[in-house]
Amino acid sequence: MWDMDGQGQQFYHLLQLFAAQLEPARAMEVAWVYPEFTPGTVYQTGDYVRRGFNAVGDPQLYQVTLDHRASAGVVPERTPELYEPVGLDSRGVPLWSRPAGDRDGYAVGDVVSFRGTRYRCLANACLLSPEEAPDQWQATACENAEEPPVD
Secondary structure: OOOOOHHHHHHHHHHHHHHOOOOHHHHHHHHHHOOEOOOOOEEOOOOEEEEEEOOOOOEEEEEEOOOEEOOOOOOHHHOOOOEEEEOEOOOOOEEOOOOOOOOOOEOOOOEEEEOOEEEEEOOOOEOOOOOOOHHHEEEEOOOOOOOOOOO
């Protein structure tokens, strides 16, 4: 991740220990803290692992559903019996989560699920939810981000 001295490594380990206790919705807010999926690693039920990116460019988290040793041919996105994607609704649309900072807000056209409704972002660098900034979001019946919004 980055070069760290002994104290930096200990601090990063402390962050990971804390983050392991978070509920899935909160885990998405600090996705970069979690370790990247690594073949050969022994994962335990409840562990979080990061692999790839979701539809809005955020790191995709998975929660381990069964103790196992990871292998290169058994990756999270293709093994739902071992890994449950975190932060996606039933159709794979990212759940809205508060951006970690002012540089990773939602972009125009991003589609998210918020409280059971899908919304398309109308503003760049949107940091607020559809409830907090209704003028920056449009409710949509889109099944995916490529379809036009419903008026």
